[in-house]
Amino acid sequence: MEIVIFISHIVFMLTIGFYFITSLQWFSYKIERVIFHYTKPAWHIRFLALPIALYFIFLYVNSLFFLIYLYFLQIPSLYLWYKNLDKKLVFTSRVKRFFIILFLTTIFIDILMFNKVSLLPVFIPLILTLIISFSYEKYQFLLYKRQALKKLKDMPNLKIIQITASYGKTSIKNFLYQILKDDFICYKTPRSVNTLAGLIKDINDNLLNNTQIYIAEAGARVSGDIDEITKFLNPQIIVVGEIGEQHIEYFKTIENVRNTKLEALNSSRLEKAFLHSSTLKKSFDKITIYDENLKNVKSTLDGLNFDLEFDKTYTFKSLILGKFNASNLAACIHIAHYLGIDVEIIKKRVLDIQSVEHRLQKIQNDKKFIIDDSFNGNFKGMSDSYELVSSFKGRKVIVTPGIIESTEDDNIKLAKIINEKFDFVIATGDLNAKIFKENIDSDKLFILENKSNLVGALAEKTKEGDLILFSNDAPNFI
Structure with a gap:
């Protein structure tokens, strides 16, 4: 019976670990977000608090009750929960390492404490696993960051365009890429990759050495996130799009959001910044407010028409839907014009832009x-x-x-x-x-x-x- 309890305790710890690592992956491996910003607290009770409480109760009363609960309630319940998720756990190298560490630490602690205590530990293996796992990932992160910085240093002619905003940054990134790709060898960050870790991985794995323009999206959850990305990328061109209350639960005030996004101006190589009027900045020298000369915006189910003024007023047409996209396109048009593309060519490319997947x-x-x-x-x-x-x-x-x-x-x-x-x-x-x-x-x-x-x-x-x-x-x- 003792060996059955020993094995079952390992299985039990793996089920607890499975739920926990799934939650961590959803929230970018930020423990504080899993604890304080989790929108389904009932799941924490169901798959963490309740199983751990019942583990201590059942093993103290009768170990047979624990075995019945584990194999006939907890595991089937976890399986059905996971089956109905629309965003399942991705078994990355990090996740696989987590399970290996949890498995080994559980066995190690269990062997040390077997026959010495009436209950095998739950918190010690999990805490040890988190410490070892996060320490290793931090070490790996620093190695990958150093590798990415070296790669960027070896590409002195690469122009980096960094885009941040409360919303619209992915659309600006995709629209800009479509306008620039015929004149430059361009590469843009895939999907919604916008964290420092994501950018580092993207540069190491995907950025080709002959790339002329790298269009990178930068996201933030707390103050300092954009500054950290900016100091890593050191972009020559930055875009700060519209500021709003997205993720306000993390930033608390709109002013904190604005200040965080404007950390993008900290680049030591800044040549030109294109900012939305909601940043409350004014046009001067290196800064252009890209939506201040945007006029006569008309939006229908057939597309967009709007005017934008440079040396004179130009009318642009696009098949993209949504009035707000006129502002996003204005940012791209300003950047393309700054990079030397003729306005008439830009007009043709704006008309040919394809909508971003899942965005109108x-x-x-x-x-x-x-x-x-x-x-x-x-x-x-x-x-x-x-x-x-x-x-x-x-x-x-x-x-x-x-x-x-x-x-x-x-x-x-x-x-x-x-x-x-x-x-x-x-x-x-x-x-x-x-x-x-x-x-x-x-x-x-x-x-x-x-x-x-x-x-x-x-x-x-x-x-x-x-x-x-x-x-x-x-x-x-x-």
């Missing part, structure tokens, strides 16, 4: 008009998209969880706009369900608690001729 991406089939805006997660962008689709003559349906990592007031304002503009609302998840119920007419609101049932809900709740807007998206751990 128009998907029209024979029966329904679908707009995928699932990567747009801020109040301004979302509300602008609602204004855009309001011109649609047929029935309008929205699928949304509301805004993630923003204020309650913003979600209340958004819910009221949704109630005004849409004929039917499918609210995904329970994060903002209470706000939706209080601000959207009950006869046109459907709360979808499990996103895995979305396809069935759409089949049941929508019909031919509908416009369906997928507005923001959130994995079900949010």
Whole structure:
């Protein structure tokens, strides 16, 4: 029986570790975010607190109860939970190392304490694993950082464009790449890679030595994040896009957000900075406010028209949807003009720009008009998209969880706009369900608690001729 308990304790620790490392990966391996900013605290109770408490209770009362609980309740429950996740654990090298360390430390501690205590330890192996794992990853990080810095140093002619903003930075990055790629050998960070660790890995693995322009996205969760990235990249050109209340729970005030984004100006190689007017900066010398001469913006379901002034006023047309994208395109146009591309050529390329995947991406089939805006997660962008689709003559349906990592007031304002503009609302998840119920007419609101049932809900709740807007998206751990 003792050997069965010994083995089962190792299995138990691996289940605890599995839940914990999955949570850590979701939140970029930031323990404080998993503890203080976790949006599903009931999961912590279900898969951490309760199992550990029952472990001590059952083994103290009767070890057979522990075995029954582990193999017939905890493991099946964890399996079903994981099966229904839409963002599963990615078994990276770091995750594999974590499990190896947890397995070895558990065995080591168990052998030391076997037959010496009535209960095998739970916290010691987990804490040791975290200390060893994080120490090793920090060491590896410093090695990779040194390697990336050497690579950048060996590319003296590389021009780095760093883009940061509360929202819109990924769109600016992708639009700019499409405008510049025919004149320069360009490379942009993939997807939403925007942390220091992500940039280091990207440079080491993907940046080719003949690249002329590296377009890098920089994100932040706390003050100093942008400064750290800026001092690492040391960009010649920076973009600080629109400042807003995205991630306000981390920054507390809009002023903290603004100051953090403006840390991008700390680059010692700064040649030119293109800033949005929400930064509250003024144009002078190295700084251009890229949206101050943006005028006559017209947005429809067919695209954008707007005027932008340089030496004279130019009219630009784009097939990109969303009024807010005129500002994003203005930043790109200013940069392309600064790099010497003729305005008439820029106009043609702006017209040819393809929409960014999942950002007001128009998907029209024979029966329904679908707009995928699932990567747009801020109040301004979302509300602008609602204004855009309001011109649609047929029935309008929205699928949304509301805004993630923003204020309650913003979600209340958004819910009221949704109630005004849409004929039917499918609210995904329970994060903002209470706000939706209080601000959207009950006869046109459907709360979808499990996103895995979305396809069935759409089949049941929508019909031919509908416009369906997928507005923001959130994995079900949010």
